[in-house]
Amino acid sequence: MSAAAITTIVKMVESLPDQVQEKVIEHIREFIAELEEEHLWDTSFQQTQDNLIAAAQKAKQEIAAGQSTPMDFEKL
Secondary structure, three states: OOHHHHHHHHHHHHOOOHHHHHHHHHHHHHHHHHHHHHHHHHHHHHHHHHHHHHHHHHHHHHHHOOOOOOOOHHHO
16 A cells, blocks of 8 residues: 555545544454454465375265265264
8 A cells, every 4th residue: 555545545544533532443453453354364375286186186085985975973
């Protein structure tokens, strides 16, 4: 984000009453926290994607070879 965009946002928030500014800040904090969590999830998923693909391929092979049994959801 450019410095000009940040300055614009700060000016917009500063023009609000103090009580509203606090609400805006809290929403921004929550939004940033959600973005950080999403980034961590995406990174984690990318790092494990090869393992997930390998596990799926192995499962398909076991099913094709008759080495698997249907899942009994009642036992879960």
